[in-house]
Amino acid sequence: MKRTLVGTFALAALTSFAFAKDNSSSDKPKSGEEKVDQTIVITGDDKMMYGTTAFEVKAGTKVKVTLKNVGMIPKIAMGHNFVLLKKGQTAFGFGPQVVANGGSHANDFIPAKDKEKILAYTKMLGPGEEDSVTFTAPEPGEYEYLCTFPGHFALMRGKMTVK
Numbered sequence: 001m002k003r004t005l006v007g008t009f010a011l012a013a014l015t016s017f018a019f020a021k022d023n024s025s026s027d028k029p030k031s032g033e034e035k036v037d038q039t040i041v042i043t044g045d046d047k048m049m050y051g052t053t054a055f056e057v058k059a060g061t062k063v064k065v066t067l068k069n070v071g072m073i074p075k076i077a078m079g080h081n082f083v084l085l086k087k088g089q090t091a092f093g094f095g096p097q098v099v100a101n102g103g104s105h106a107n108d109f110i111p112a113k114d115k116e117k118i119l120a121y122t123k124m125l126g127p128g129e130e131d132s133v134t135f136t137a138p139e140p141g142e143y144e145y146l147c148t149f150p151g152h153f154a155l156m157r158g159k160m161t162v163k
């Protein structure tokens with residue numbers, strides 16, 4: 001009986017330790033940061049590919065998208081960003097117009113006049129860099145995203161489905 005009680009106590013202690021450890025993980029928003037319901041991590045690489053080309057979220061929830069450039073080629077030649085478009089906009093419609101509309105290295109290939117077509121976007125990232133953007137998932141539907149570095153829309157695009 002005594003042995004069982006000790007065992008139970010040890011298990012409880014271990015469990016609470018596991019909880020404490022989990023609560024202090026770096027994923028938890030630090031004070032002052034927005035609470036998020038879902039975090040999506042997307043990689044971008046030297047083959048001009050996103051690691052995630054589709055994800056699903058719930059309308060009205062706080063979504064955090066983190067983009068990580070896992071490549072090695074300098075940003076000037078192989079930069080990556082995550083640009084989430086409003087409903088009805090397409091990667092194939094937005095991508096080819098970026099430079100003509102004023103996109104350049106100076107503005108991370110996000111033309112000022114095109115910002116009205118965008119829901120959320122990260123910085124343009126060089127190798128080893130990452131950036132996150134947090135937004136509230138809009139009304140249900142499908143929303144396309146792309147990398148706006150010139151030409152990358154051909155391969156670097158995906159779809160967010162809001163349920």
Ligand code: CO
Pocket residue numbers: 044048078079080081147148149152156
């Ligand atoms: Co890119």
